[in-house]
Amino acid sequence: MRGALTVFRKEISDYFSSKIFIILLALIYVAGLGFAFLSIQAIKSAPLSTDQSLLVKVFIDEMFFLKLYTVGEIKAIMTFNLVRFFGAFIPLIGILFGFNAINSERNSGNMSRLLSQPIYRDSLINGKFLAGITTLSIMIGSIILIILGIGFRAIGVPPTSEEILRIFVFIIICIIYGTFWMSLSLLFSVLMKNVAAAILTAIPIWLFLTFFWPYIAPQLANLITPVTEGSSLAVQLKNISLSVDLLRISPFILFYESTAAIVDPTLGHLALRITESDLSKMIASPLSLSQSFIQIWPQLIVIIALALICFGVSYIVFIKQEIRST
Amino acid sequence: MNINIDTVSKNKIIKKNEMNSENMNENLIVAENLTKQYNGKSVVSNLNLTINRGEIFGLLGPNGAGKSTIILMMLGLTEPSSGSIKVAGYNSTREPIKVKRITGYLPEKLGFYEDLTARQNLKYTAELNSIPEKELDSRIQESLEIVGLEKNKNQAVGTFSKGMKKRLGIADVLIKNPQLAILDEPTEGLDLKIANQILENIQILNREKNITFLISSHQLNLIQKICTRIGIMSRGKLIGEGKIDLLGRGLFAEGKYIIEIELSEVTGNIIEQLKKIDKVLNAEMHDNLIEITCDDDVRPQISKLVVENNLLLTRMNIKDSSLEEIYLKYFKEE
Numbered sequence: 001m002r003g004a005l006t007v008f009r010k011e012i013s014d015y016f017s018s019k020i021f022i023i024l025l026a027l028i029y030v031a032g033l034g035f036a037f038l039s040i041q042a043i044k045s046a047p048l049s050t051d052q053s054l055l056v057k058v059f060i061d062e063m064f065f066l067k068l069y070t071v072g073e074i075k076a077i078m079t080f081n082l083v084r085f086f087g088a089f090i091p092l093i094g095i096l097f098g099f100n101a102i103n104s105e106r107n108s109g110n111m112s113r114l115l116s117q118p119i120y121r122d123s124l125i126n127g128k129f130l131a132g133i134t135t136l137s138i139m140i141g142s143i144i145l146i147i148l149g150i151g152f153r154a155i156g157v158p159p160t161s162e163e164i165l166r167i168f169v170f171i172i173i174c175i176i177y178g179t180f181w182m183s184l185s186l187l188f189s190v191l192m193k194n195v196a197a198a199i200l201t202a203i204p205i206w207l208f209l210t211f212f213w214p215y216i217a218p219q220l221a222n223l224i225t226p227v228t229e230g231s232s233l234a235v236q237l238k239n240i241s242l243s244v245d246l247l248r249i250s251p252f253i254l255f256y257e258s259t260a261a262i263v264d265p266t267l268g269h270l271a272l273r274i275t276e277s278d279l280s281k282m283i284a285s286p287l288s289l290s291q292s293f294i295q296i297w298p299q300l301i302v303i304i305a306l307a308l309i310c311f312g313v314s315y316i317v318f319i320k321q322e323i324r325s326t
Numbered sequence: 327m328n329i330n331i332d333t334v335s336k337n338k339i340i341k342k343n344e345m346n347s348e349n350m351n352e353n354l355i356v357a358e359n360l361t362k363q364y365n366g367k368s369v370v371s372n373l374n375l376t377i378n379r380g381e382i383f384g385l386l387g388p389n390g391a392g393k394s395t396i397i398l399m400m401l402g403l404t405e406p407s408s409g410s411i412k413v414a415g416y417n418s419t420r421e422p423i424k425v426k427r428i429t430g431y432l433p434e435k436l437g438f439y440e441d442l443t444a445r446q447n448l449k450y451t452a453e454l455n456s457i458p459e460k461e462l463d464s465r466i467q468e469s470l471e472i473v474g475l476e477k478n479k480n481q482a483v484g485t486f487s488k489g490m491k492k493r494l495g496i497a498d499v500l501i502k503n504p505q506l507a508i509l510d511e512p513t514e515g516l517d518l519k520i521a522n523q524i525l526e527n528i529q530i531l532n533r534e535k536n537i538t539f540l541i542s543s544h545q546l547n548l549i550q551k552i553c554t555r556i557g558i559m560s561r562g563k564l565i566g567e568g569k570i571d572l573l574g575r576g577l578f579a580e581g582k583y584i585i586e587i588e589l590s591e592v593t594g595n596i597i598e599q600l601k602k603i604d605k606v607l608n609a610e611m612h613d614n615l616i617e618i619t620c621d622d623d624v625r626p627q628i629s630k631l632v633v634e635n636n637l638l639l640t641r642m643n644i645k646d647s648s649l650e651e652i653y654l655k656y657f658k659e660e
Contacts, residue, residue, distance in 0.1 A: 009453075109437025117426060118427040323404060
């Protein structure tokens with residue numbers, strides 16, 4: 001444990017003093033604050049819109065403050081708001097924290113020197129993993145809380161206690177999601193000797209699952225269960241159901257569903273199925289936090305399980321890997 | 327710098343020194359029937375090796391001979407397929423942490439965190455060794471002074487030359503005050519001057535700090551200068567072990583001594599007289615030298631004979647083979 005803590009301290013210190021980390025942090029802050037600014041502008045201009053608009057509905061919503069994170073076209077998966085921004089870019093941070101964790105130590109010749117010190121072998125991987133999660137948590141937590149502070153000042157409406165609680169749950173989901181991507185890239189860093197190969201494997205997986213799969217999945221569903229003008233309701237439902245199931249292969253979609261239910265309690269698990277006309281007919285009746293949890297736990301459990309599987313495999317492979325002096 | 331040593335510390339040092347002298351003949355490393363197989367192929371087979379405290383032991387052999395695997399098994403980084411290896415009485419497989427606590431290791435491909443300074447790198451090693459915070463600075467300073475890098479302690483390791491990195495590697499080994507230091511190719515890639523400096527450091531540390539050294543190297547002539555004993559590895563087997571001169575005698579003269587003498591002039595019957603000395607087996611003229619093969623060291627009898635014949639002895643020595651000759655011979659004989 002002591003060895004893992006020493007590795008943890010060193011890694012944390014490395015992250016916070018590295019140029020890549022500072023640039024990444026600055027990028028996340030600038031982009032996050034940019035989205036927050038757009039949300040604030042949208043919320044401020046909402047009373048001038050028509051009664052039928054989503055944003056007016058927002059104002060009669062008890063969970064008004066949370067709209068800071070969701071204002072935008074929430075029904076359309078590929079349109080960006082702050083939640084989707086996190087969904088798309090947290091994986092990138094996770095990947096960057098994990099892709100060279102083990103292979104760079106091996107390539108630089110540090111591995112055998114480190115493991116010849118009186119520490120257990122798993123101290124190295126555990127320490128690095130914990131340091132990655134901690135840094136990820138600090139990055140995500142700080143930007144979300146900064147947005148909360150700025151939003152409070154700009155809008156002038158304080159968040160309710162449930163909203164604060166929901167924001168904390170949102171932070172935790174973001175961290176779990178980032179942990180999954182970090183575990184995946186850690187796995188590549190254990191399996192692949194070449195640092196470039198590890199990142200060049202992780203990045204395309206992220207791009208595919210985050211940006212391409214949401215387009216491919218519905219097309220696949222249409223291929224399997226084609227829907228024509230004369231299709232029955234059962235066929236149409238089957239098509240939608242299949243499309244949603246296929247979409248859920250992507251961790252991005254699982255994250256999106258989880259966070260959507262937390263930061264927009266009126267949507268719940270309908271987030272993926274809702275249409276423009278449905279939305280206008282909906283009565284703003286937010287779910288309680290416990291009801292939102294019921295909606296999201298399967299998605300959340302899957303993300304946690306994926307993270308654990310990736311880390312578990314990395315751990316086992318690393319422990320069994322042959323250490324060479326050259 | 328004035329160093330105050332209180333009575334308790336003095337007693338500890340005296341006791342430690344007494345223990346050291348008592349331990350000089352104690353076995354530090356004992357390998358028994360050590361075997362390592364990868365996919366059914368033996369990389370190390372039935373190795374029996376003993377290294378005593380205070381020795382500088384050279385482990386020699388070509389690439390793939392199994393030297394590094396032995397070192398890794400010694401450190402508990404890889405498990406033997408059968409047999410056992412103990413360091414200071416600790417089983418490397420079952421008690422690797424205890425072994426690593428008293429063993430310093432300089433790997434062949436030595437790596438440091440290039441963006442960190444020499445001091446920061448050593449501090450990390452010290453922390454991994456649970457060295458108390460109050461001792462950190464003094465230990466780092468002492469280790470850097472021994473290898474002559476104290477002026478570079480705040481310099482990023484990325485700016486270091488290969489020689490400086492090797493020296494830092496030795497400082498990294500010393501930081502934990504090891505009983506055993508395992509150095510894998512410590513002089514490889516270094517110019518002769520730096521290599522000699524490093525070897526000199528090793529000898530001083532061996533003498534003054536009673537650190538036992540296990541050196542794995544290809545640079546035979548360099549290693550020959552400092553090793554008290556060597557082991558020659560080939561295809562996973564220890565094919566020769568012992569003091570260099572004894573190894574050479576065993577190999578080139580079947581356990582016999584070969585004494586070379588040079589005289590001011592060679593008279594007709596001196597060679598015949600030499601042959602008559604007890605335990606002398608043969609005496610032959612080679613160029614200006616007389617080569618005498620014998621069962622024992624008969625140099626006093628030879629000197630006496632030369633004086634009795636009113637000749638001048640200009641040179642006399644026991645012919646020892648260089649490590650390179652031994653090494654080449656062993657591998658040629660395979």
